[in-house]
Amino acid sequence: MIKTFKRHIERLDRQYLWHPFTQMKDWTEESPVIITGGRGSFLKDITGKWYIDGVSSLWVTVHGHCRKEIDDAIKEQVDKISHSTLLGLTHPPAAILAEKLVKIVGANGRLPLRLSKVFYSDNGSTAVEVALKMAFQYWRQKGVKGKETFLSLDNAYHGDTLGAVSVGGIDVFHQIFSPLLFKAYRAPSPYCYRCKLGKKYPSCRLRCLQEMEKVMWKHHREIAALIIEPLVQGAGGMITAPEGYLKGARKLCSKYNILMIADEVATGFGRTGKMFACEHEGVSPDILCLAKGITGGYLPLAATLATDEIYGAFLGEFKELKTFFHGHTYTGNQLACAAALAGLGIFKKEKTLKNMQRKIGLLGNELDKIRKFTHVGDVRQRGFMVGIELVKDKKTKEPYPLEDKMGWKVCHRAGEKGVLIRPLGNVIVLMPPLSISAGELKSLARITARAVQEVAG
Ligand SMILES: Cc1ncc(COP(=O)(O)O)c(C=O)c1O
Known part of the structure; x- marks a missing residue:
């Protein structure tokens, strides 16, 4: 019986499914x-x-899988409602979670953060798209001309949508799409094992930061933001940044009037041993991207957090069109927010x-x-x-x-x-x-x- 069902699923998979990041020729030759x-x-x-x-x-x-607290929270929410839009409406799980996220980000002096507004979407790539567009529009609305591109790192991975790929730095994944991408500047990755600058930590005294500064010094008038995976470049090969690198990058952003976008899609929610990787070096980004672990791994949800300063630049009269014209259908889905609240509860309880x-x-x-x-x-x-x-x-x-x-x-x-x-x-x-x-x-x-x-x- 099980064997027959297994064969049935294998056949359906081979016949109809196309798997992500997978050479399907190899896949169909294996038993999944x-x-x-x-x-x-x-x-x-x-x-x-x-x-x-x-x-x-x-x-x-x-x-862990099948956590009773999260299972129950989702079931309870299903009995009320599973989804309603955040366009023109609101709902308790989204509002309560937004407050929790803002508080958790700033809790116990965790991050010297001024992040106070939460913009939801549904995956890591969209959290990044939101951040990039927010940074771009922010400068426009502040009346600062020319800040229309970004700075990112070699080996960076920020997702698979075209904006995220434009600031990506993994050639195997990204090279082929280059004609579709917007221009972005790159700084060297803090990949000490294969340092492109031929240096050794700590005697290098973070030479890679000096290279970053060179790009900023030359192009800061064009750069809206630096986007960075704090402490660990995940998909680039779990590249861990040496101590002081993140803090140094933050200092450079402030010096050259460049926003800092911390992409904590992978590092957030405890992965690095603290709730957020930025905490390790007391760094406060201007925009923070969260996804992946936000729901404990149950449902797709993402959040892009911004400072009051950024949010303020989007306020104006209706006809001024300062609105942030961005949103996804499942933005702030009720079930996902309920799961996230339960997940945060477990952090505290356990x-x-x-x-x-x-x-x-x-x-x-x-x-x-x-x-x-x-x-x-x-x-x-x-x-x-x-x-x-x-x-x-x-x-x-x-x-x-x-x-x-x-x-x-x-x-x-x-x-x-x-x-x-x-x-x-x-x-x-x-x-x-x-x-x-x-x-x-x-x-x-x-x-x-x-x-x-x-x-x-
Ligand atoms: C740092 C980082 N940003 C963004 C993403 C994209 O997230 P998603 O796959 O949910 O779009 C990932 C995914 O691995 C990631 O590691």
């Missing part, structure tokens, strides 16, 4: 893992096999951030063992964001060629052993739910280590 259930840190496939969800279902699951500190240390100890492997060039960790960079030659740092599909092979092997993870090229990513137990975390690291050893040697 079909997920039918989940509990805590685990996912269950159609045959009843359980796996550790090592990447939190693409970096979103925060408190002291998630406090409890994860010990686990961050434990994960670090496990990673130290992997660091020694012959084909592991670099291991980067910031909280529960981990990148294990595989190399063909540890001495020369020569990467494995694309066609070796090394990252993919390691993840495939880990899957056979009961751990679901996904690579970013030659980088193996670990991003477990924050609620993972110490024992599960050890298993995740050890099984990954074994998969690396078996595949790469």
Whole structure:
């Protein structure tokens, strides 16, 4: 019975589905893992096999799967209403969540933030589109001419819509679309393991920031905002910025009258060990993008937070057309907001951030063992964001060629052993739910280590 159903789903998948970021030729030659259930840190496939969800279902699951509190909040909301628009109407979950987000962002001196207004959308890319358009229109309405482009980093990833791709810096994903994109300036990525400037931290004294300053000095009249993934460039390969880099970037933005957009779509909601990555360096962006973990990994929701200063520039008489003409159909969906409120409740109730500190240390100890492997060039960790960079030659740092599909092979092997993870090229990513137990975390690291050893040697 199960076998027949499995074959049926496989056939439907092969015949009708087109998967994201997937070479479908390869996909149709493999037997896919079909997920039918989940509990805590685990996912269950159609045959009843359980796996550790090592990447939190693409970096979103925060408190584990099937959390009663979130399940109940959604069910309760379903019985009232599932969706009504925020265009011309409002509703309790959106308003209550907006207050919570503003407070949580500024709580306990967390960020010296002036972020006071919440603009909802439904995914990370739209949160970024909103931020870019907001920054652009802000300068127009302030009467500052010429600030019509952006500054972003090499290896940056801000989503897949064209605005987000325009400020992206991963050539494999983005190069092909270049004729469709607007112009943006780039600064070097703080990728210490492969420093393009040939420097070493800390003796470099953050030379990459000096390069950023050069671009700002030359083009600040054209640059509306710097968009940056604070502390960790996620999709670029879990590239962790050295201490002081983020704070330095903030200082440069202020010096050159450039807004700072912090894209915390991946780093937000505890991923780096604090609620928001900006907190680590006491940095206050002008615009903050949130998504992914905002609903605990249940439903699509995003929020772009702006300062009073930015919001104020959009106020005016109706006929002045200073309105922010942007919005998505499911903006601030009621179910998603209810899930987000329940997720925030769990942070408080379970002291998630406090409890994860010990686990961050434990994960670090496990990673130290992997660091020694012959084909592991670099291991980067910031909280529960981990990148294990595989190399063909540890001495020369020569990467494995694309066609070796090394990252993919390691993840495939880990899957056979009961751990679901996904690579970013030659980088193996670990991003477990924050609620993972110490024992599960050890298993995740050890099984990954074994998969690396078996595949790469
Ligand atoms: C930093 C960052 N920004 C934006 C996005 C895009 O989010 P989404 O896939 O929800 O559009 C991602 C997704 O991985 C991300 O990591």
